[in-house]
Amino acid sequence: MTDLAPPSERPRRLALPRPLILGGTILLLSIAVATFPTVFAPYEPDAFDYNALLQGPSMAHPMGTDNFGRDVLSRVIHAYTIDMQIAIFATIFPFFFGTIIGALVGYAGGIAETLFGRVVDAVITFPFLVLVIAIVSVLGPGLVNMYIAIGVVGWVFYARITAAEIKVQKRLDYADAGRAMGYTHMRIIFRHLLPNAITPAVVYWMTDMALAILLGSSLGYLGLGAQPPAAEWGVQIADGKNFMATAWWISVFPGVAIVLTGLGFSLTGDGLAELLRTKR
Amino acid sequence: MASYIARRLLQLIPTVLFILIVVFALVRLLPGDPASAILGDRAVDADVERINRELGLDRPLVVQFGVFVKSVATGDLGDSIHLKLPVTTLIADRLPVTIMLTVMAALIAVVMAVPLAFVAALRRGTAADSTVRGAFQVGLSMPVFYLGLILLTVFGAKLRWFPVGGYGEGFVDNLYHLFLPAVTLAFSLSAILMRNLRSAIIGVIDAEYVQFARSKGLAPKLVLFRHVLRNALISTVALFGLSIGTLLSGAVITETVFAIPGAGRLMVDSIYGRDYPVVQGLTIALAVLVSVTFLLTDLVQVWLDPRVSR
Amino acid sequence: MSGPKTTEPVLDVRNLTATFGDGELTAVNDVSFTVGSGEVLGLVGESGSGKSVTLRSIIRLVPASGDVSGEVRWQGQNILAMRDAELRGVRGGQISMIFQEPMSALNPVLPVFTQIEENLKAHTDLDGNGRRARARELMDMVGIPDAARRLKEFPHQFSGGMRQRVMIAIALASNPRLLLADEPTTALDVTIQDQILKLILDLRDELSMSVVLVTHDLGVVAATCDRMAVMYAGRIVETGTVSEVFAQPNHAYTRGLLGSVPHAGTERSRLLSIDGTPPPLDRIPPGCAFNPRCEFATDACRATVPPLQDLSPGRSVACFNRDSVVAAGSPV
Numbered sequence: 064m065t066d067l068a069p070p071s072e073r074p075r076r077l078a079l080p081r082p083l084i085l086g087g088t089i090l091l092l093s094i095a096v097a098t099f100p101t102v103f104a105p106y107e108p109d110a111f112d113y114n115a116l117l118q119g120p121s122m123a124h125p126m127g128t129d130n131f132g133r134d135v136l137s138r139v140i141h142a143y144t145i146d147m148q149i150a151i152f153a154t155i156f157p158f159f160f161g162t163i164i165g166a167l168v169g170y171a172g173g174i175a176e177t178l179f180g181r182v183v184d185a186v187i188t189f190p191f192l193v194l195v196i197a198i199v200s201v202l203g204p205g206l207v208n209m210y211i212a213i214g215v216v217g218w219v220f221y222a223r224i225t226a227a228e229i230k231v232q233k234r235l236d237y238a239d240a241g242r243a244m245g246y247t248h249m250r251i252i253f254r255h256l257l258p259n260a261i262t263p264a265v266v267y268w269m270t271d272m273a274l275a276i277l278l279g280s281s282l283g284y285l286g287l288g289a290q291p292p293a294a295e296w297g298v299q300i301a302d303g304k305n306f307m308a309t310a311w312w313i314s315v316f317p318g319v320a321i322v323l324t325g326l327g328f329s330l331t332g333d334g335l336a337e338l339l340r341t342k343r
Numbered sequence: 344m345a346s347y348i349a350r351r352l353l354q355l356i357p358t359v360l361f362i363l364i365v366v367f368a369l370v371r372l373l374p375g376d377p378a379s380a381i382l383g384d385r386a387v388d389a390d391v392e393r394i395n396r397e398l399g400l401d402r403p404l405v406v407q408f409g410v411f412v413k414s415v416a417t418g419d420l421g422d423s424i425h426l427k428l429p430v431t432t433l434i435a436d437r438l439p440v441t442i443m444l445t446v447m448a449a450l451i452a453v454v455m456a457v458p459l460a461f462v463a464a465l466r467r468g469t470a471a472d473s474t475v476r477g478a479f480q481v482g483l484s485m486p487v488f489y490l491g492l493i494l495l496t497v498f499g500a501k502l503r504w505f506p507v508g509g510y511g512e513g514f515v516d517n518l519y520h521l522f523l524p525a526v527t528l529a530f531s532l533s534a535i536l537m538r539n540l541r542s543a544i545i546g547v548i549d550a551e552y553v554q555f556a557r558s559k560g561l562a563p564k565l566v567l568f569r570h571v572l573r574n575a576l577i578s579t580v581a582l583f584g585l586s587i588g589t590l591l592s593g594a595v596i597t598e599t600v601f602a603i604p605g606a607g608r609l610m611v612d613s614i615y616g617r618d619y620p621v622v623q624g625l626t627i628a629l630a631v632l633v634s635v636t637f638l639l640t641d642l643v644q645v646w647l648d649p650r651v652s653r
Numbered sequence: 654m655s656g657p658k659t660t661e662p663v664l665d666v667r668n669l670t671a672t673f674g675d676g677e678l679t680a681v682n683d684v685s686f687t688v689g690s691g692e693v694l695g696l697v698g699e700s701g702s703g704k705s706v707t708l709r710s711i712i713r714l715v716p717a718s719g720d721v722s723g724e725v726r727w728q729g730q731n732i733l734a735m736r737d738a739e740l741r742g743v744r745g746g747q748i749s750m751i752f753q754e755p756m757s758a759l760n761p762v763l764p765v766f767t768q769i770e771e772n773l774k775a776h777t778d779l780d781g782n783g784r785r786a787r788a789r790e791l792m793d794m795v796g797i798p799d800a801a802r803r804l805k806e807f808p809h810q811f812s813g814g815m816r817q818r819v820m821i822a823i824a825l826a827s828n829p830r831l832l833l834a835d836e837p838t839t840a841l842d843v844t845i846q847d848q849i850l851k852l853i854l855d856l857r858d859e860l861s862m863s864v865v866l867v868t869h870d871l872g873v874v875a876a877t878c879d880r881m882a883v884m885y886a887g888r889i890v891e892t893g894t895v896s897e898v899f900a901q902p903n904h905a906y907t908r909g910l911l912g913s914v915p916h917a918g919t920e921r922s923r924l925l926s927i928d929g930t931p932p933p934l935d936r937i938p939p940g941c942a943f944n945p946r947c948e949f950a951t952d953a954c955r956a957t958v959p960p961l962q963d964l965s966p967g968r969s970v971a972c973f974n975r976d977s978v979v980a981a982g983s984p985v
Contacts, residue, residue, distance in 0.1 A: 184358065184361075185358070185361040185362065187585065187588060187633075188358060188361075188362060188588070188630045188634045188637070189362070189365070189588065189626070189629070189630045189633070190588040190589070190590075190591040190592040190595075190633060191588060191589065191592050192592030192593075192596070193591065194626070196595070196610065196614060197366075197369060198369060200619065200622050201370060201619075280486055281486055281487070281488055281596055284486075284488045285488075285596070285599060300488065300492065307495070308496060308500045308501070311496065318486070318492075318493070321484070321485075321489065322481060322484045322485055325483070325484025325485075326481065326484045329480060330480065549716060551752055551754060551757040552759055554709075554752070554758070555758040555759070555823075556760065557714060557744070558712060558745060558749065559744060559745035559749070559771065559772045559775065559823070559824075560740075560741040560742060560743065560744035560745035560772075560776065561741070561745070561771055561772075561775055562741065563737075565771065569760075570760055573762055573763075574760070574762055577762070647762060648761070648762055649761075649764075649807040650761060650807070650809050
């Protein structure tokens, strides 16, 4: 036969989705800046310079200076360290515990699933931020307490996503095969089902990191997250809010960093979802 | 329909009970001691004991919970430590402001999202579509407090089109004061709704029943609104309901940025002041508000989609 | 057989061509046929033969990426050249369409009455009471009992057969002259199929309309159609009255189709006896599209597309080896 191979069988160029390339680039740069802030920052983030108070953007200070003469650019750069940490630490524990609990609940079904459904219903009736600040109010402000507060609530979403996916996987043949081979439940769940069921949770994780930065900077802005004088975007925006009319650069540039990083995560999430969808 | 509403109202009871358990557990079980939280680090033992007694924290947990449920049921959420007023009075005073802000924001979000979703869906793949979707991505990454601050500076302080904060006197003045905050709050919700509605419209627009409607010679507007939009809205309404919590979270921040005397502002102030009965009361009130909104969106969904079991 | 039903055609389709994706895919290729007054024309072929797209192209019901050219003469006008407002007057008012899957073709969130009423609103001058009365009348006409109550119900509350009756009621609301039926019985149980086909035929007589029936089922064709046109890979390969074609197929493909019906006209089976499958639209072979599956194929078939040649009025075939096919006889 001299037939051309049908298009689906022709070797396709492995094209990464554009959002993934764009988002991934932003994230890699963000991680580089967060890891080596001193390499990128022209000044110390906390160095006061009383000879350069509230100066607008210039060659010496590309993003201007604040009311203590601190270089805004250097503070934005050093804030990457804290805010990227927030993105990771506020989400990694919920991701970890949420997927495990979700896998167990989805596999077990029955009463466990019903009970879990109640918990989900209850948690989603609380406005997330309200619940988190209520918890922070009990624990006291600060980053660690903020992680705890977010973690107490956040695992539910990962668990819900994973449970739903495990339920789908459980019905497929290979799960039966595992049972027929006499594997233990734990082995079937964690060696066979979870690796196939974890994708949606990973995609959600990306979105959740964007949300975590929004939440973390919001709490910083409210004075309940990172504490001044730490360089954190939300804190910086709060620091500059009384100077908005005269020295807009103090607040505006940290906000740009938030939007950009958030975009990096959500584009990566979208691109990842697209990639995995086409792969299936 | 009536029996469905009655059943859904009955379902509110366990939900509210669960909310009370969570709030109760939050305060009692988490590390940290309300008394010293209220009194600060320099608390004297005698004062701590007095506060604990006042709050009933010296009794067994089960008893405490019973007392707690009973007092909530009778409309008693305790008194504010700083404002010396019953928490219920404070909530009755402040919550309507928040509700008004949220409702305005929800309306603005819908008004922005629906036409944009149509443009993006009907001109899929064009520059208009990319622009709308790009704006959506930015909208989702934009923190509420940051957007609020910028709008406040530009349209309040610089252009003086809107007041720079506060709530005003009288309904019209209230609307005027709340407009900018409501737009701030609406932005990310409209982005979420837009994205969902766009893909829902794309999913519906080539459906057989839309083809059938077109084959009947109906006017394009009728096909679009009665056949496409109505079906596409079903999932968007569900998402809208689920977003109410996020909207109220945003309201807390928006009220802080715009100095609006609503429940959210009160919440933040109470946390600064360690006024824990107020925090607790507001948490309950906001959660109940969300449950009621869930109920309302469920009813809208049943109305939109007759296939949902009543 | 130039029967009483082959007078002046009501619908005259000439050189109809439908392409998709900037002309990359040709789903319907230079198709011409006529439908007489009161006539039932069967458009027959396997899935992917272009019969459904042909049907939809008649009233320009194609996705935005599609392009329809040629001519569709209807009451002295070319539908393909009509302005949108005129076209809307024809759609539903003069030419109606029913679909294969009533469950997905009826709007799930609207009560049946609304879906009938909007048709009446668009094409008649009836007032609210008139429309209600007409809706009840239509429900009676298609054989749905308890019309007043059932009008308030939603599509999911009807059974499959009843749903198809609902769709027919909606399509016929404004007394169309032509009904386009796209596999109207494929999704139904066999017993229900017969009822629905009988209903369509009865209504054809009662309302003196013409019908174009798209189907892959030759049993359905034998039971309901006056004339038939066989389609393959976007082209018509054979036309004629049903009795003529069944008695003596002139195209190898038609012969193969007939061979797949065990007892012609009585029992129905899927068309399975021809080896292979129809080519996808983006890889139609050169020459006669059927040649790779054809036992009569010669070099000419692989080189040139056979033209559709008239044998007698209303009887035509596009096959170079017609004589061999005829010599092989009818499999029926």
